[in-house]
Amino acid sequence: MNGAESLVHTLLLGGVDTCFANPGTSEMHFVAALDRIPGMRCVLALFEGVATGAADGYQRMAGKPAATLLHCGPGLANGIANLHNARRARAGIVNIVGDQATYHDPLDPPLASEIESFARPVSAAVLRAARPHLVGGDAARAVAVARGPGGGIATLVLPSDASWDEGGIVAAPLPFEAPYRVADDAVADAATVLRSGKPALILLGGRGTLAEPIASAHAIAAATGAKLIGEGFGARIERGRGRHPLDRVPYVVEMAVEMFRDIREVILVGADEPVTFFAYPGKPGLPFAPGTRLRVLARPDEDAADALARLADAVGARPVPPPDHGPAVSPARGAMTPDAIARTLTALLPEDSIVVDESISAGFPFYSGTERAARHTWLRHVGGAIGIGLPLATGAAIGAPGRRVVTLQGDGSALYTVQALWTQAREKLDVTTVIFANRGYAILRMEMAGVGANPGRTALNMLDVTEPDVDWVKIAEGFGVEAARAETIETFADLLELANRRSGPFLIELVLP
């Protein structure tokens, strides 16, 4: 057995049975091993950022890591932006990077580079398996890291001779921890604060935004008068009809400051401190009012559901029913406004669908506006590196077969990893992509105002994606995905209904006025 074969066997034993791959010469023995060892689903990407973003989406939905297969330092580098996003979303990934043969690397061949320097900032662990008998053990360690309670990217660098040389040893899976149990003191501390009558806010994030912890948090809020909010960029939120709502911290600093204005106690449950995305001259980086105290009920690697259930008991909270979401909504007609788009989405999101949201500025109203849609899961880009939407949707569809994925996608960001459409076509994934074609980096026009700069002609030229306009229908068809354009809200509804009913991917270019 060679090293590559021991790697594939070890991954499968550890429950890693899906690999998003962009292989090159140094990975050929891994690819060849897949022929001989059944059980690994290998999904080809045409660009590494697609593979890494898909691994993130897969993990968020499947609840276990996928592997990636990348080629040398530059291949890893192409995947870093979405590894950055995955790290911020605390997704686990076994990130396999092929490298030069150990004896060839000192000759400094063209593709040699310092892989570890690229990998460290996005990785929870970086391992290098230099000899075939070490590959299995390192792979088992990588799987344990990626399956751990805090998530994390385990990068495994694999020189080609460690792959092709005989002497591979399959390693049994290592134990990995479930989310840690929150200490009794943290529950008691939170209960004391909530009973104190001080204006308090419970901030949910990470594991805290699944259906059960959100319901517990609502019970606690009803019993104590605490406010409730979700983090601004949530990795996975369960919501829609029959579930409790969860609003989120606004992106715009002034709005976030307003939200925290009367709050004096913030209790974090699976969430990080709500730092603003960027600094702006004269504006705060944290939205809290002076004197606000921050407490942690559950860290991201702790069991938020259990902690909230115990906190509910401690404050004597009783379950509250989800709100009455009223009668079903029909698609909007008339003007193409953000509210009309949200209404149409509300009407047409299929039951148990997965919404992937990289709609950026175009989509700020969509989240709150779709509260009354059928039960669904909402995945957002967490790390701020644009170009996650199409890959994330690709991985989510593979991680949750049978559920329709609806991607709400800004046009500027979609162009970063547009190659994902091809993988959606090849794998016949049930993904509906809605491109919000505002033909520019609308967020940057907003940001430019936010930093106090006033764009002139040259600057605007850097913010607009016009002259020429991008034709999304042609691009989608070029990658093998059927597509159509909607210029009215009625056409949008027709296409969305059609797309969601069919099998396989479809793209709608929604031309914004």
Add this chain to the structure above:
Amino acid sequence: MNGAESLVHTLLLGGVDTCFANPGTSEMHFVAALDRIPGMRCVLALFEGVATGAADGYQRMAGKPAATLLHCGPGLANGIANLHNARRARAGIVNIVGDQATYHDPLDPPLASEIESFARPVSAAVLRAARPHLVGGDAARAVAVARGPGGGIATLVLPSDASWDEGGIVAAPLPFEAPYRVADDAVADAATVLRSGKPALILLGGRGTLAEPIASAHAIAAATGAKLIGEGFGARIERGRGRHPLDRVPYVVEMAVEMFRDIREVILVGADEPVTFFAYPGKPGLPFAPGTRLRVLARPDEDAADALARLADAVGARPVPPPDHGPAVSPARGAMTPDAIARTLTALLPEDSIVVDESISAGFPFYSGTERAARHTWLRHVGGAIGIGLPLATGAAIGAPGRRVVTLQGDGSALYTVQALWTQAREKLDVTTVIFANRGYAILRMEMAGVGANPGRTALNMLDVTEPDVDWVKIAEGFGVEAARAETIETFADLLELANRRSGPFLIELVLP
């Protein structure tokens, strides 16, 4: 004056007047400064790998560096693969990366990351300008590095508050070195070897493959009996009718070994040691015969043209005329073979055109097969990270206005940075792109055989870009570039002639049998 304004002024004083940009929020003040300060041509890319590859192509043709403008760690990461290529091609680039405000970064906002860890492996220098009064000085240092004789990427990290705060100071250009003069000893040593009668080979690379040094090397070879060869992956080679030919070290190891079989002395002129791209089981990493001695006449940062002229004098060489390239060639007719494609290229490459070659396996015969084409410049990908062709062509067209660029491009690699087509359309660049559509990573099928692995069904699925086929005409049109498909060699000739005569970009999808 704020820091961003001092940066733009300092770049312009240093002769850096072109910027390939992918700006985000932290770069808004740089973008705003461009409105107020005339003289900087700012070219928008839709993906950072386009910006960095274009900066490489610009430098290779303009002979001076461009700036890039990238957004935070993930934006830099997206540009790394082509920065890796640029580093291997010894292109100079002033690589500007915006970052979080200095006081915001410690809060670990979503886009924060260890930029320096990403940058170091590809950078000759990494600078961080933390305060506005330091920006100008650091920019001048970065320009001096990028303009230096060894080339190099100078990464300048720019926190947003250093951009927007007042206190910027414009810095005068620092002196930078011309290529160093080769020591007399090195010339004398090479002359001794060449006169010794031992079988010798002169290996040209870097600055050694411009027209003048190639002519000198031919004179030396004629006088001494030495063989002459160019490095396998040359950054810039001047060739065609009226010039001396220069063959290159083959990619396939066995062929390279055969070429060096009878050689005992190798003299490097601007070239690196000809290491094989990858190791293969049981094959050597260096193609030399045992006992071959390697000497350096000129390092890559030395003046190859001067060294060769002095060596010619030392061995008493007399100029030899370039070969008679015979009558003009007409386009091929009949079967679509690699030779037929090369013949058609030979017939139709415009005088003083620039060929950008990322044709990978499809294009192995094109270089030798186009020796008799009109005078032209040949740019190849040097670092081995695929996805350089379309960006390199974009930058070359901007760096050498008035010259037609013809890109010979494999389809698999083109998909990595396909967004470059949009920049070609927006800037109305005279680029003809020929996509060799073999619908797969043909090089990997070859490599798989090279490492002794035998692909089965699963493996082949990782090497083919089929099911669905990519429709290049639609993709090009989607990005605003006119395009057409050629399925016969005659149609190819017609389209190539048409494309080369017109203004602006055009793409030909050449379907290979």
